[in-house]
Amino acid sequence: xxxxxxYHPPAPAAADIESYLxxxxxxxxxxxxxxxxxxxxxxxxxxxxxxxxxxxFEDQLAALAADSARIGTQGQNLDFALxxxxxxxxxxxxxxxxxxxxxFATERRKxxxxxTPGHEQYTRNMVTGASTAELAVILVDARLGVLTQTRRxxxxxxxxxxxxxxxAVNKMDLVGFDQTRFETIVGEYREFAERIGMRGIVAMPIxxxxxxxxxxxxQLTPWYRGPTLLEHLETVPLATDAQQARxxxxxxxxxxxxxHEFRGYSGLIAAGSVRPGDAVRVxxxxxxxxxxxxxxxxGDLPEAVxxxxxxxxxxxxxDCSRGCVIARADDPPEAADQFEATIVWMADEEMLPGRTYxxxxxxxxxxxxxxxxxxxxxxxxxxxxAARTLELNAIGVANISTDQxxxxxxxxxxxxxxxxxxxxxxSNATVAAGLLHFALRRASNIHxxxxxxxxxxxxxxxxxxxxxxxxxxLSGAGKSTIANLVEKRLVRMNRHTFxxxxxxxxxxxxxxxxxxxxxxxxxIRRVGEVARLMTDAGLIVITAFISPFxxxxxxxRQMMAPGEFLEIHIDSTLAAAEARDxxxxxxxxxxxxxxxFTGIDSPYEAPLAPEIHIDTARLSAEEAAELIVSRxx
Amino acid sequence: MPLTHxxxxxxxxxxxxxxxxAETGKPVMLYSIGKDSAVMLQLARKAxxxxxxxxxxxxxxxxxxxxxxxxxxxxxxxxxxxxxxxxQNPEAKRRGxxxxxxxxxxxxxxxxxxxxQALDQYGFDAAFGGARRDEEASRAxxxxxxxxxxxxxxxxxxxxxELWRIYNARKARGESMRVFPLSNWTELDVWQYIHxxxxxxxxxxxxAPRPTVKRDGLLLMVDDERFPLAAGELPVTRSIRFRTxxxxxxxxxxxxxxxxxxxxxxxxLLTTTSERQGRAIDRDQPASMEKKKQEGYF
Numbered sequence: 028x029x030x031x032x033x034y035h036p037p038a039p040a041a042a043d044i045e046s047y048l049x050x051x052x053x054x055x056x057x058x059x060x061x062x063x064x065x066x067x068x069x070x071x072x073x074x075x076x077x078x079x080x081x082x083x084f085e086d087q088l089a090a091l092a093a094d095s096a097r098i099g100t101q102g103q104n105l106d107f108a109l110x111x112x113x114x115x116x117x118x119x120x121x122x123x124x125x126x127x128x129x130x131f132a133t134e135r136r137k138x139x140x141x142x143t144p145g146h147e148q149y150t151r152n153m154v155t156g157a158s159t160a161e162l163a164v165i166l167v168d169a170r171l172g173v174l175t176q177t178r179r180x181x182x183x184x185x186x187x188x189x190x191x192x193x194x195a196v197n198k199m200d201l202v203g204f205d206q207t208r209f210e211t212i213v214g215e216y217r218e219f220a221e222r223i224g225m226r227g228i229v230a231m232p233i234x235x236x237x238x239x240x241x242x243x244x245x246q247l248t249p250w251y252r253g254p255t256l257l258e259h260l261e262t263v264p265l266a267t268d269a270q271q272a273r274x275x276x277x278x279x280x281x282x283x284x285x286x287h288e289f290r291g292y293s294g295l296i297a298a299g300s301v302r303p304g305d306a307v308r309v310x311x312x313x314x315x316x317x318x319x320x321x322x323x324x325x326g327d328l329p330e331a332v333x334x335x336x337x338x339x340x341x342x343x344x345x346d347c348s349r350g351c352v353i354a355r356a357d358d359p360p361e362a363a364d365q366f367e368a369t370i371v372w373m374a375d376e377e378m379l380p381g382r383t384y385x386x387x388x389x390x391x392x393x394x395x396x397x398x399x400x401x402x403x404x405x406x407x408x409x410x411x412x413a414a415r416t417l418e419l420n421a422i423g424v425a426n427i428s429t430d431q432x433x434x435x436x437x438x439x440x441x442x443x444x445x446x447x448x449x450x451x452x453x454s455n456a457t458v459a460a461g462l463l464h465f466a467l468r469r470a471s472n473i474h475x476x477x478x479x480x481x482x483x484x485x486x487x488x489x490x491x492x493x494x495x496x497x498x499x500x501l502s503g504a505g506k507s508t509i510a511n512l513v514e515k516r517l518v519r520m521n522r523h524t525f526x527x528x529x530x531x532x533x534x535x536x537x538x539x540x541x542x543x544x545x546x547x548x549x550x551i552r553r554v555g556e557v558a559r560l561m562t563d564a565g566l567i568v569i570t571a572f573i574s575p576f577x578x579x580x581x582x583x584r585q586m587m588a589p590g591e592f593l594e595i596h597i598d599s600t601l602a603a604a605e606a607r608d609x610x611x612x613x614x615x616x617x618x619x620x621x622x623x624f625t626g627i628d629s630p631y632e633a634p635l636a637p638e639i640h641i642d643t644a645r646l647s648a649e650e651a652a653e654l655i656v657s658r659x660x
Numbered sequence: 661m662p663l664t665h666x667x668x669x670x671x672x673x674x675x676x677x678x679x680x681x682a683e684t685g686k687p688v689m690l691y692s693i694g695k696d697s698a699v700m701l702q703l704a705r706k707a708x709x710x711x712x713x714x715x716x717x718x719x720x721x722x723x724x725x726x727x728x729x730x731x732x733x734x735x736x737x738x739x740x741x742x743x744x745x746x747x748q749n750p751e752a753k754r755r756g757x758x759x760x761x762x763x764x765x766x767x768x769x770x771x772x773x774x775x776x777q778a779l780d781q782y783g784f785d786a787a788f789g790g791a792r793r794d795e796e797a798s799r800a801x802x803x804x805x806x807x808x809x810x811x812x813x814x815x816x817x818x819x820x821x822e823l824w825r826i827y828n829a830r831k832a833r834g835e836s837m838r839v840f841p842l843s844n845w846t847e848l849d850v851w852q853y854i855h856x857x858x859x860x861x862x863x864x865x866x867x868a869p870r871p872t873v874k875r876d877g878l879l880l881m882v883d884d885e886r887f888p889l890a891a892g893e894l895p896v897t898r899s900i901r902f903r904t905x906x907x908x909x910x911x912x913x914x915x916x917x918x919x920x921x922x923x924x925x926x927x928x929l930l931t932t933t934s935e936r937q938g939r940a941i942d943r944d945q946p947a948s949m950e951k952k953k954q955e956g957y958f
Binding site: 044045047048051052053054055056125126127128129130132136137139151152154155158159265267268271280281283284285289291293294295300322323324325330332334335336338349373385387388389390442443446447448450455456457460 | 661662663664665666667668669670671672674675678679681682705706707708709710711712793794800801818820821822823824825826828830831832843844846848849852855856922923925926
């Protein structure tokens with residue numbers, strides 16, 4: 028088969044070989060991933076890229092021809108897909124079940140392609156392949172347009188933080204290179220991409236089978252003005268180079284101490300750059316020193332940047348071991364022991380909330396406990412679903428607590444300090460990948476910004492112990508009424524208080540949130556953060572929110588200092604609350620005018636062990652308020 | 661300061677070496693004397709400089725390597741800070757196993773069994789190997805950290821996903837890891853690095869007139885008197901070099917005049933056959949490499 032647009036790097040003349048080699052050594056490296064379902068022509072495209080960049084040798088081509096005749100799916104033509112299939116069992120069944128890495132190079136760049144299948148194991152494999160990729164080629168069959176799988180792949184690519192997207196509308200030959208068809212697909216895709224916050228999309232019409240707009244511009248798409256796929260891959264700016272502009276972070280892998288004279292700290296610089304004389308801090312302990320030398324076998328360096336493996340020496344003696352992070356002194360990362368994270372479950376055995384796993388992040392390994400997921404994401408519809416656990420290939424958001432503080436950065440800023448794996452302590456298998464989003468509370472022994480006016484001082488000034496009185500209960504149970512009475516009593520006792528009311532907060536801080544489960548979770552998280560700040564200011568905070576889910580109330584409890592969170596269940600039967608119906612909401616909900624109404628079509632999870640339980644059938648509002656005030660510490 | 665692809669590959673390999681040393685009990689580097697071993701050795705030295713290598717090198721010897729290879733091995737063993745162990749399977753030695761009479765059994769006993777014996781004998785729990793993913797189709801999916809059961813078997817189902825730069829080196833007693841720091845290097849990268857770092861390699865990689873015979877489509881070099889010539893078969897002097905080096909009768913040469921690394925690279929860019937083509941081992945049966953891997957071959 029003779030390809031229409033074969034690309035052959037010119038071989039250098041013998042005399043030019045030295046300068047040619049020089050140029051070869053200045054190539055950069057781009058890692059990318061291709062995503063598409065079985066019939067989108069993904070393997071064909073990769074085979075085409077390898078073929079066009081002359082990475083397929085004669086003996087491989089001969090083997091390919093033989094295989095194509097035996098098990099190929101392209102009739103008389105070469106089945107490029109067979110080139111990128113690996114294990115024998117898979118090849119026989121015509122399926123790929125893993126991530127394969129392919130290599131090719133052009134004059135300007137070397138490329139590493141992660142090839143992942145669009146099958147059942149897609150999530151696990153795609154996440155694995157995407158974790159090291161800087162660019163994703165998302166393939167769409169021009170005849171079929173944007174499919175469920177396209178959305179799923181795009182979501183995963185976005186989740187893993189890939190900032191460069193190529194929307195490759197493939198098989199353009201089968202739609203007669205129709206511009207309108209191309210533009211319709213691109214328009215539909217952009218609309219979806221915007222919804223998930225995806226940026227940096229470059230769309231191109233291609234045919235992997237024929238080579239149109241792969242290495243050479245196609246004669247058949249004169250209306251297309253953009254780059255060919257290879258041109259784009261060769262010139263797109265690299266995210267790894269951008270990491271050099273960030274503040275220094277180097278996770279320490281190994282302490283190099285061959286004798287008493289030398290002590291160095293070895294690692295791969297994750298972000299930023301470093302020079303001798305730079306002020307650094309060693310996390311999590313926080314000790315400060317200066318860099319004295321950057322040691323390599325090729326001699327000391329005047330500067331090292333993100334992406335390089337080096338050994339750093341300190342001007343002062345300082346405790347530093349594997350797992351520590353060396354960071355710029357005036358801009359260090361945080362350390363914390365409780366986080367919210369997205370977790371991708373990768374094992375056959377489902378996640379067990381509460382069980383401890385090893386958590387490995389950079390060079391740090393700690394024991395971690397994962398709570399029940401707040402929600403699971405349906406990767407096809409992007410809906411948030413309630414979940415008690417996560418099964419193989421499930422993606423969910425959950426809180427994680429660790430037995431020691433972890434030095435971290437949000438995954439959105441740093442893959443190196445925000446991405447982690449979970450390891451089963453018995454089987455030693457890697458069971459999950461995770462992405463840290465934010466800390467729920469700073470580790471208690473870490474204070475980066477030492478404030479002179481402490482929370483203790485704030486509280487002393489007010490002659491009180493800060494607390495959060497967290498009212499929970501059905502709508503109409505009497506939370507706001509009782510909370511209001513409690514505050515009035517406390518004010519009479521010269522206490523400094525503040526009442527956060529559900530309805531009021533929804534008019535301001537949380538007016539962007541609705542009543543879906545996910546929004547309810549976020550609503551409570553924000554209120555929790557505000558309440559925590561107020562306790563830092565020494566206040567007694569009273570909150571009146573339905574807060575229907577145990578998990579969120581547990582989350583808020585974790586945010587507060589021990590003993591400062593008091594859960595108060597205003598317990599009313601649904602019938603009693605509905606009979607009162609002060610705001611007329613139950614009537615609307617019953618009439619179907621209000622969706623996701625707690626008690627009607629959204630669950631209320633009653634507290635199992637609240638600090639204070641108020642039975643509204645037995646106590647009046649005044650009696651309840653008196654009881655609550657009497658129980659305060 | 662944008663990094664070049666070789667700088668990034670180097671940094672990744674060094675990172676892998678350090679992870680293994682930090683997280684395993686008793687690592688070893690398999691040293692095969694070939695060009696990939698030369699690159700691995702240099703990367704390992706860079707990873708731990710100024711300390712000496714924190715692990716020994718192990719050569720699983722078949723007694724059937726080219727004489728030039730043994731000469732380079734002796735030079736490497738004499739380097740300061742390098743400890744080189746050589747293991748020869750005593751059973752293969754006693755039975756006189758050789759590539760001419762025993763075919764696949766030669767590879768199995770000397771290499772596969774020999775390697776397992778040596779790992780068990782010294783109690784190594786992690787072994788660095790020079791395999792690259794671009795060598796053969798089934799390698800493309802190999803992990804960088806390849807998990808092996810207590811009896812050294814590779815189970816495709818028990819391999820661990822590898823995300824970001826995080827490797828899971830945890831294992832139970834008796835289990836081990838094979839680790840491939842050159843996974844993401846291509847043959848061209850290896851040659852460029854040898855050129856850039858001026859690494860010593862076996863002279864057989866460079867073209868020179870050598871005594872050869874042609875058999876089954878392979879161009880074989882007659883390296884010593886142990887090479888049995890068929891009746892009427894006469895070695896012919898040809899200008900040849902090797903793209904890959906194994907046991908000498910199993911490794912085919914190519915006709916070439918490339919006598920320096922730049923010339924080799926130039927020839928590579930013009931060549932139309934892949935590197936492993938010269939190895940008899942891959943051609944036994946479809947997916948033969950994969951079968952060998954499951955049995956414990958590197």
